[in-house]
Amino acid sequence: MASRLIVEAPFEAENQLELSLRQAFESLQPNLRPPFSFSISIPNPDQYSQLNRAILHGILTEPHFAKTHIKHLHGIITDGYAMFINLLIKVVHQLYPKLLGSVKSQLLWVAEEMIYVLGIGIDVLLVSLLRQINGGDFSDGNLWLCLKMATLFLNKWQCLLEEEPNVLSCALYVFLRVLADHCRTNRPSDQNFETLRRLEVYLCVKIVREEFHLCLRIGRDFIRLLQDLIHVLEFRDIWKDLMLCPSKFNTSRFVNVSQLYRTRTCSKYVLLRINPEMxxxxxxxxxxxxxxxxxxxxxxxxxxxxxxxxxxxxxxxxxxxxxxxxxxxxxxxxxxxxxxxxxxxxxxxxxxxxxxxxxxxxxxxxxxxxxxxxxxxxxxxxxxxxxxxxxxxxxxxxxxxxxxxxxxxxxxxxxxxxxxxxxxxxxxxxxxxxxxxxxxxxxxxxxxxxxxxxxxxxxxxxxxxxxxxxxxxxxxxxxxxxxxxxxxxxxxxxxxx
Structure with a gap:
């Protein structure tokens, strides 16, 4: 019997998305082990959908076979990974809070793999993961997701900058907001938490200093979020340059801060701080x-x-x-x-x-x-x-x-x-x-x-x-x-x- 993806409360109705992934895996499990016998003919839409679902379930529940499953996926893909990534987005949107810890780890692993192959819809997947970072939440699970996402953006910096720069502006919006909580907390000294906070600061400063044109995309809410961090040395220096020396940002389109004041923030950025259930x-x-x-x-x-x-x-x-x-x-x-x-x-x-x-x-x-x-x-x-x-x-x-x-x-x-x-x-x-x-x-x-x-x-x-x-x-x-x-x-x- 296939492993479950989520933790369900007693008497809770079975989740249909999780059920469909599990049933696909159970029906095709003998075909998900090497040696693979690829047919010359392209599978019909129903077969292709079932195979994508089965492979996704295998990746999420069998970490020891994950590399085998991903190779299998690369071998059968005919749509630029669009269906597979769409399934991942649904898992994040509908199931993330209930996912088992090991499944969440695999989810982040396969998301990074999809960046590597530049799958269709990877930007939407990353935004969906960013929305699962909750403000004011200092639970281990939420801090773990912050760490993983910040690390992912830094590891895939050049690729995302060239292919999906809008995702970096979304990351900046989220981590500026999260940092306001992380830099104001009265939590006892914790080395892991300090490491996370330094990583978040590093990512935000890197985006602002090196790619300021991404801040212009955010508009006036960039200033609102930045003001909550003026007590942090790195952001105080950014604020001074914004007010007194805008040329330091090496962006010809940026003249002074009133330009940001006049730019309305798109609702897609505001939605980043509200998780789907909320x-x-x-x-x-x-x-x-x-x-x-x-x-x-x-x-x-x-x-x-x-x-x-x-x-x-x-x-x-x-x-x-x-x-x-x-x-x-x-x-x-x-x-x-x-x-x-x-x-x-x-x-x-x-x-x-x-x-x-x-x-x-x-x-x-x-x-x-x-x-x-x-x-x-x-x-x-x-x-x-x-x-x-x-x-x-x-x-x-x-x-x-x-x-x-x-x-x-x-x-x-x-x-x-x-x-x-x-x-x-x-x-x-x-x-x-x-x-x-x-x-x-x-x-x-x-x-x-x-x-x-x-x-x-x-x-x-x-x-x-x-x-x-x-x-x-x-x-x-x-x-x-x-x-x-x-x-x-x-x-x-x-x-x-």
Whole structure:
């Protein structure tokens, strides 16, 4: 009888993917030992699929025969390894948390083999493995995966740089985020953990210093993640060069940090910090559960993913996911389904430390600071304004704290004149568009709220004033430009006559 891939709980239904791999192995096991008798004819699709499944199961469960199985695979491949890698992706996506330790080791081994042959879909496989690295998780299994993935990227550096450079930008995003947890932990001194941390730092610094164009692909969230690591010497030096000496990165496309501020981060990077199971649960909550019936779902989610104290840092990643990667259609927005702002409000109240709470607020407002209607989506900024507005009646402290934090960011996030103007412009543009799109009727609901302090109202009024002045300047600018065009056009006509 073939070995199992996963550990199943009592009374749990048999996993169909694991069952299909095991049955394929059991039916073809006599054919998976040398000498192999390769037929001249190409197997039909069903036979080819069964053979791929059987070989994969053999590689994962028989380490002592793994090299034999991989040679067998090389001999029968007709599709550039596309089917085999697709099966690997399914195993990672559906089974990884339940896989036996020995199977996980084999999974990483065969992933490295697929890089060697440049199999079709290897980029998706590596991204799937990166998503299994959990933030705030200091378990041996999670740290082992961090070590293995960091080592893999360094061992296959040149190959990935030439063939799949986007995967390196994904690795940078993940390890910058993970390092923020690993460099802040109060864990007792541990040589293995220190080795891992140094390896992660080395990988990130190597990517930033040698291939900075990959950082440009990430966009503004690269800066957000880097700021969490300024207390680490290597990243403090990178930060100084970003601010004072951008030419050190040897990238002609990079002029100054405002260029990164203006570049929206693609949702594929944000998804990297949410494992597939967490993504499924969150999307279910915000797609099918009615407002008022979400409490038991939230309790289950908290106990499953956030119960341990170290894990609360992942709330920051969840908020970025909700803002940037989960954009429900209008029929859900206009229904009684749990809205995004309500989930974020619950997550904000679930924060146990002030540091995490501030980081969550920062993640919520980050796209506001550099908002540009031509680049950014109104859906990224919608949850924050709706959370402030809907909290006025019963939870005015949430409205007060969020608005206070936003105004603090406008004044203090980047004090250099040109970037301070950029931020004020971004926030005022965000407010203007939210009213224009009908997300809120007017932000007078905030400026005239009697429960808010006069200081906050004054700060919001200043943004409103900036917005109106900017609108007047644009109107005047385009009027002058239009008159100039008409004048030049008339002048051109006279010259032609």
């Amino acid at each position: 993504e499924t649960r969150l999307r279910f909550l915000m797609t099918y559960v009615k407002l008022g019936h979400q409490k038991r779902h939230q309790i289950w989610f908290f106990q499953k993913f956030l119960h341990e104290p170290d894990r609360e840092t992942i709330i920051v990643d969840i908020v970025r996911f909700i803002c940037c990667a989960h954009h429900p259609p209008n029929e859900i927005i206009q229904s009684d389904i749990v809205p995004r702002w309500a989930v974020i409000g619950w997550l904000l109240k679930s924060c146990r430390s002030s540091y995490v709470e501030k980081s969550v607020k920062f993640a919520l407002f980050y796209d506001w600071l550099f908002f540009d209607e031509s680049v950014d989506s109104v859906m990224n900024i919608e949850p924050a304004i709706l959370l402030m507005v809907h909290s006025i009646q019963k939870y005015i402290d949430i409205t007060h704290n969020l608005l206070e934090f936003l105004l603090y960011l406008v004044d203090n996030y980047d004090v250099r004149v040109e970037n301070k103007v950029l931020i004020a412009k971004g926030v005022s543009s965000a407010l203007q568009l939210l009213a224009k799109k009908g997300v809120i009727q007017s932000y007078d609901v905030l400026t005239y709220c009697p429960a808010l302090s006069p200081t906050l109202k004054e700060g919001l009024g200043s943004l409103n004033s900036f917005c109106n002045k900017r609108a007047s300047w644009l109107k005047c600018h385009y009027k002058i430009k239009s008159e100039s065009w008409i004048h030049n056009s008339e002048k051109g006509k006279k010259m032609r006559l």
